[in-house]
Amino acid sequence: MPMRDYSLVGPEAEKAVQKGLTTGEWYRTDIPRKQMKELMQRSDGPAIRDTILWFALFILFGAGGFYFWGTWWCVPFFLCYGVLYGSSSDSRWHECGHGTAFKTRWMNDVIYHIASFMIMREPVIWRWSHTRHHTDSIIVGRDPEIVATRPPNLFQIFLYFFGITTAPKALQKMAIHAMGRMTGEEKTFVPESEWTKVYVIARIHLAIHALPFALALYFGSWLPLMYFGVLPLMYGAWLGVYFGLTQHAGLAEDVLDHRLNSRTVYMNPVFRFVYWNMNYHIEHHIFPMVSYHALPKLHAIMLPDLPRPYPSTIAAHRDIVGAMLRQQKDPTWTIQPELPDTAKPYQPHLQATIAPMPAE
Amino acid sequence: MSNNWIEACPADEIEEEDVIRFDHGGRTFAIYRSADDEYFATDGLCTHEQVHLADGLVMDDIIECPKHNGRFNYKTGEAKSAPVCVNLQTYPVKLEGGKVFVQLD
Numbered sequence: 236m237p238m239r240d241y242s243l244v245g246p247e248a249e250k251a252v253q254k255g256l257t258t259g260e261w262y263r264t265d266i267p268r269k270q271m272k273e274l275m276q277r278s279d280g281p282a283i284r285d286t287i288l289w290f291a292l293f294i295l296f297g298a299g300g301f302y303f304w305g306t307w308w309c310v311p312f313f314l315c316y317g318v319l320y321g322s323s324s325d326s327r328w329h330e331c332g333h334g335t336a337f338k339t340r341w342m343n344d345v346i347y348h349i350a351s352f353m354i355m356r357e358p359v360i361w362r363w364s365h366t367r368h369h370t371d372s373i374i375v376g377r378d379p380e381i382v383a384t385r386p387p388n389l390f391q392i393f394l395y396f397f398g399i400t401t402a403p404k405a406l407q408k409m410a411i412h413a414m415g416r417m418t419g420e421e422k423t424f425v426p427e428s429e430w431t432k433v434y435v436i437a438r439i440h441l442a443i444h445a446l447p448f449a450l451a452l453y454f455g456s457w458l459p460l461m462y463f464g465v466l467p468l469m470y471g472a473w474l475g476v477y478f479g480l481t482q483h484a485g486l487a488e489d490v491l492d493h494r495l496n497s498r499t500v501y502m503n504p505v506f507r508f509v510y511w512n513m514n515y516h517i518e519h520h521i522f523p524m525v526s527y528h529a530l531p532k533l534h535a536i537m538l539p540d541l542p543r544p545y546p547s548t549i550a551a552h553r554d555i556v557g558a559m560l561r562q563q564k565d566p567t568w569t570i571q572p573e574l575p576d577t578a579k580p581y582q583p584h585l586q587a588t589i590a591p592m593p594a595e
Numbered sequence: 596m597s598n599n600w601i602e603a604c605p606a607d608e609i610e611e612e613d614v615i616r617f618d619h620g621g622r623t624f625a626i627y628r629s630a631d632d633e634y635f636a637t638d639g640l641c642t643h644e645q646v647h648l649a650d651g652l653v654m655d656d657i658i659e660c661p662k663h664n665g666r667f668n669y670k671t672g673e674a675k676s677a678p679v680c681v682n683l684q685t686y687p688v689k690l691e692g693g694k695v696f697v698q699l700d
Contacts, residue, residue: 272613275652334664334676338654366663366678370644426680524652524661 238566239375239488241384243420247376251489256374262492262582263521264540274525274533277338281528282330285508286346289327293319297462304458313461317471318509320463321398324353325475326511326527332362335526336511352440354475355398355405355468357412359433360425367424369523373488373496379424383484385566387559395476398469406444406465412437474509478502481551482516485558487569492582493520495571499534500545517541540579542572600689600696606634607693614658614669616649619699624686625649626695627658627669634688635669636697642674642681 240247251257266274296319299312330336331347351358364379371377383392394400411418415434417425425433447466450459460466487495497517502510513519515530518537525533534544545551554570561568574581603617609628616639617624623639625648637658641648646662653659658669665679672683687698 271650272652277652277654334659334666340676362677369663428680429677522661524659524664 239385241375241381243376243379243423245376248423249376251371251374251376254489256489256491257371257377259491261521262494262579264537264579266522266536270536271522274522274529274536276529277335277526278528279338279342281526282336282342282346285511288508289319289323300461301458313470316461317467318474319471320353320467321469321471322473322475322478323509323511324350324468325479326509326513328354328356328361329365329513330511330527332358332365333523335524352443353463353468355402355409355440355465357405357409357433357437357440359429359436360408360412360421363425363429369520372493372520373483373486373490375488379420381483381488382479383555383559385488386562387484389559389563392476392480392559396473398465398472401472402465402469406441409437409441409444413441477548477552478506478510478513480555481514481545481548485555485562485570487571490582493517494540494542494574494578495581498545498551498572499541500548500551502548506548539575539577542574542578599699601699603636603688603695603697605693606690606695609634609695612653614649614651614653616647617697619697622699623647624697625658625669626688626697627653629653629670630655634690634695636686636688636695637667637669637672638684641665641667641679642683643679648683 293316296312296316300309300316303309303312327336327346327350331343331350334340334343336346337343348358351361368378368380373381375381391400408418412433417430417433444464447459447462447464451457481498481500483496483498486498490496494517497520499517500514502514507514512527512530515534518525518530518533522533545554558568558570601619603624603626604615609615609626611628611632612630614625614627617626625637625639627635627637629635637648639647639649641660641662643660643665644662646660648658648660650661651659652661653669656668656670657666657675659666660679663678665677666675667673667679667683668675669683672685674680674682689696
């Protein structure tokens with residue numbers, strides 16, 4: 236069976252509009268306004284605490300890597316540094332992009348720009364891309380952030396773990412923007428009023444990306460390349476990809492109910508620090524106004540209306556790998572998580588062949 | 596100026612620093628009560644993606660859209676941050692007999 240066309244300028248984009256997927260009402264769990272207001276309240280405290288810890292860990296692991304450079308002892312330090320740089324930057328980019336991490340706007344903006352550079356996501360392009368992802372989550376032809384296509388390209392997904400395709404592709408896009416051009420797909424979700432900003436920031440990012448190479452040449456050492464730019468993203472992206480795949484992979488496309496296309500997975504506190512609670516992904520998609528630090532509380536409220544959360548990332552990946560292998564033969568097959576009796580039924584959807592979630 | 600004052604809701608129906616939805620004549624509006632007990636009215640749908648602002652969060656002079664976190668100054672209608680780029684229409688509001696009236700065009 237041929238792969239669907241995931242581009243935003245192909246026939247699927249038009250089909251999504253014709254099917255009413257771009258104008259439909261998304262399912263929302265009923266939560267009283269008073270309770271919702273409490274959940275949406277902003278606070279600087281948790282994100283300031285987490286950000287101080289974040290920078291402290293960068294210094295700790297970075298200093299350890301520097302001290303032990305030239306010995307095998309530097310490996311665990313750079314392994315942790317890489318995860319901070321190439322994986323935890325994903326959640327900081329995400330949460331600050333929504334503007335929900337801090338109450339103070341400029342704090343969100345500063346961390347958003349730092350994290351965007353780390354994860355090589357141009358801040359203006361990806362702000363708009365993520366906006367579209369929330370408007371048309373996993374709608375083929377509309378959502379620019381679908382990672383696992385059908386059938387999934389397993390080799391490409393494997394390469395994501397090491398940024399082997401993502402980093403060069405990001406540099407290529409930056410070069411295109413630095414030359415004052417936008418791609419056809421980008422023009423579908425970034426308003427023209429923002430393009431100049433895209434070009435300027437791309438030039439700045441490219442210049443900063445050149446800096447570690449210049450420093451490496453100047454000092455005659457690989458060490459500067461380990462700390463910022465392309466390399467730490469590549470050696471540190473793996474955990475972010477491992478987490479990121481749990482968000483939507485193997486689940487339904489072209490539905491208007493986030494309980495069918497998103498996944499909530501329980502994680503340990505260390506993972507949740509790295510991921511800033513994005514493991515509560517159904518909750519986040521239904522209520523993107525709720526800050527990361529309030530998501531566990533939102534989860535507890537929504538639990539009766541949610542499919543059974545996955546008990547661990549391993550359990551989630553067991554299902555994802557199973558689904559991806561099955562989708563190699565039948566790309567229409569998808570996981571349909573079972574709802575508890577307390578939940579409202581799934582919003583009627585357009586998927587023809589949704590199979591029940593395999594028993595544990 | 597039009598004299599088309601429409602009764603929207605009892606004043607105490609809106610909590611301080613909050614917003615409610617008001618539908619009239621096939622249109623939808625958002626009525627706000629600020630932290631210093633003033634009332635304001637705007638169009639009810641976000642200018643970005645037609646989402647009801649009454650489900651959003653009021654913070655100081657800002658209403659934040661519940662879908663994409665776009666922000667408007669609800670007192671002036673000014674679009675403050677992406678993804679909203681188009682200002683929000685505002686409407687005059689008055690209080691009479693404990694009720695909120697909105698002047699529609």
